[in-house]
Amino acid sequence: MARIAIAGFLHETNTFVDRHTDMDAFVTADAWPGLVLGPNLLEEVAGANIAIAGFIKEAATYGHKMLPLLWTSANPSGPVTQHAYEKIWSMLARELKQAMPVDALFLDLHGAMVAEHIEDGEGELLERIRAIIGPGVPIVAALDFHANISPRMVALTDALTVYRTYPHVDMSDTGRRAAIVLQRILAGERLHKAYRQIPFLIPMLWQCTLIEPLASLMHLVEQLERDGNVSAAIVPGFPLADIYDCGPTVLAYGTDVAATEAVAQRLFDAMLAQRTAFSGQIYSPAQAVSHALASSGDRPIILVDTQDNPGGGAAGDTTDILHELVRQRVPDACVGLLCDPAAAAAAHAAGIGATVELALGAHSGIGAAPLVGRYTVEALGDGQFTGTGPFYLGCRMNLGPMARLRLDGIQILVASHKQQAADQAMFRHLDIDPMRQRILVLKSSVHFRADFSQLAREILIVAASGENVADLTQLRYQKLRPGVACPVQDTCI
Numbered sequence: 228m229a230r231i232a233i234a235g236f237l238h239e240t241n242t243f244v245d246r247h248t249d250m251d252a253f254v255t256a257d258a259w260p261g262l263v264l265g266p267n268l269l270e271e272v273a274g275a276n277i278a279i280a281g282f283i284k285e286a287a288t289y290g291h292k293m294l295p296l297l298w299t300s301a302n303p304s305g306p307v308t309q310h311a312y313e314k315i316w317s318m319l320a321r322e323l324k325q326a327m328p329v330d331a332l333f334l335d336l337h338g339a340m341v342a343e344h345i346e347d348g349e350g351e352l353l354e355r356i357r358a359i360i361g362p363g364v365p366i367v368a369a370l371d372f373h374a375n376i377s378p379r380m381v382a383l384t385d386a387l388t389v390y391r392t393y394p395h396v397d398m399s400d401t402g403r404r405a406a407i408v409l410q411r412i413l414a415g416e417r418l419h420k421a422y423r424q425i426p427f428l429i430p431m432l433w434q435c436t437l438i439e440p441l442a443s444l445m446h447l448v449e450q451l452e453r454d455g456n457v458s459a460a461i462v463p464g465f466p467l468a469d470i471y472d473c474g475p476t477v478l479a480y481g482t483d484v485a486a487t488e489a490v491a492q493r494l495f496d497a498m499l500a501q502r503t504a505f506s507g508q509i510y511s512p513a514q515a516v517s518h519a520l521a522s523s524g525d526r527p528i529i530l531v532d533t534q535d536n537p538g539g540g541a542a543g544d545t546t547d548i549l550h551e552l553v554r555q556r557v558p559d560a561c562v563g564l565l566c567d568p569a570a571a572a573a574a575h576a577a578g579i580g581a582t583v584e585l586a587l588g589a590h591s592g593i594g595a596a597p598l599v600g601r602y603t604v605e606a607l608g609d610g611q612f613t614g615t616g617p618f619y620l621g622c623r624m625n626l627g628p629m630a631r632l633r634l635d636g637i638q639i640l641v642a643s644h645k646q647q648a649a650d651q652a653m654f655r656h657l658d659i660d661p662m663r664q665r666i667l668v669l670k671s672s673v674h675f676r677a678d679f680s681q682l683a684r685e686i687l688i689v690a691a692s693g694e695n696v697a698d699l700t701q702l703r704y705q706k707l708r709p710g711v712a713c714p715v716q717d718t719c720i
């Protein structure tokens with residue numbers, strides 16, 4: 228039996244976003260638990276599709292003792308404030324020192340955290356942890372598919388396991404795989420680390436593993452892993468980060484140095500061969516709405532408001548597509564989720580059936596103006612419900628007061644905390660059956676596919692205003708390492 232300290236500190240930082248991520252964002256629960264310390268951690272994360280839950284479950288089967296330190300995450304946004312990073316670090320360090328001596332450490336990290344004063348949030352964290360536990364104690368971490376893995380992160384850990392799906396339906400499973408790798412290390416295996424950085428960036432939209440080329444690439448990872456007795460990964464990275472180590476990577480861990488390096492090289496070559504395949508069609512709001520109006524069928528057509536996806540750090544409150552629905556007099560559409568706490572509060576004060584005059588959305592100042600109108604309050608909710616789709620499965624949502632507002636035939640689901648629309652439970656919470664909508668507008672990029680693909684007649688990617696920029700050539704990168712290129716521009720029809 229080993230004494231394993233476990234902790235989580237997760238943030239995906241969009242460095243092109245001005246709104247910095249403060250302590251409140253880490254303390255407050257959203258789709259995931261808020262900041263939790265000590266033994267309560269075990270109960271808070273149990274049953275959720277998150278890596279630490281999968282790690283705890285698997286490690287328990289080996290009879291190890293879990294020493295829960297701290298777990299916290301915040302919704303993607305701008306850089307983590309220096310205050311929040313240092314405060315969380317001081318709590319984590321205190322818990323770790325109290326738990327010593329430990330035989331191993333498991334970390335649930337995102338891998339794309341940038342703080343105001345630290346570019347490589349996880350690399351710095353690992354260095355500080357190493358200073359406490361020393362070089363000999365194994366550290367294994369689970370990372371997001373969108374991790375920008377630096378050489379420092381690889382050097383300071385014994386192994387990294389990474390989600391294999393986008394939508395991330397295997398977060399818990401990635402924790403389980405981390406426990407298996409750690410078990411090999413605790414059993415005395417010495418794992419060689421093979422690591423390569425890919426010299427181009429991949430837009431979020433085309434990192435989806437349900438479509439090519441990543442569907443086939445991820446099959447290759449599993450095949451090479453089986454054939455070579457290695458733990459391997461393709462990691463597409465988080466492109467909305469102007470940092471030196473931004474971009475995709477490949478990893479392999481195994482006991483045979485040459486075989487492990489060969490697996491990493493094979494994955495590296497396979498990625499390079501697909502360089503121009505990471506692209507697809509994008510519609511303007513006007514084109515998407517007129518296409519949806521002209522099309523008919525039983526099931527909904529989904530307009531993907533990808534650039535305002537809170538999951539990529541965006542505000543989740545832009546109104547470009549809403550304005551277009553009004554302009555083209557769409558008789559029947561449902562939009563979710565729009566973050567507007569003031570509108571939700573006004574709806575709750577007025578009550579179901581009342582009408583309220585609102586300037587809805589766009590309080591971030593991004594894109595089109597707020598949509599001014601007289602809205603009918605159709606339904607109210609407290610924002611507390613459990614995710615039922617494969618991505619948010621078992622997650623206890625905490626989205627603050629919610630309301631369903633109607634403007635003519637357009638229904639808008641309003642939340643008080645931003646969260647990407649990736650679970651049908653968000654709609655059912657406000658008495659909407661997504662299947663029965665003619666047009667569904669979702670503020671998400673890819674995660675919505677896990678729960679909505681099967682009910683969609685057609686899915687259109689729409690480039691409306693927002694900070695989760697789809698066309699990376701529009702961004703002004705200044706810190707990428709030499710040789711890293713943006714991909715070819717997407718096809719805009």
Ligand SMILES: [Zn+2]
Pocket residue numbers: 371372373395
């Ligand atoms: Zn991710």
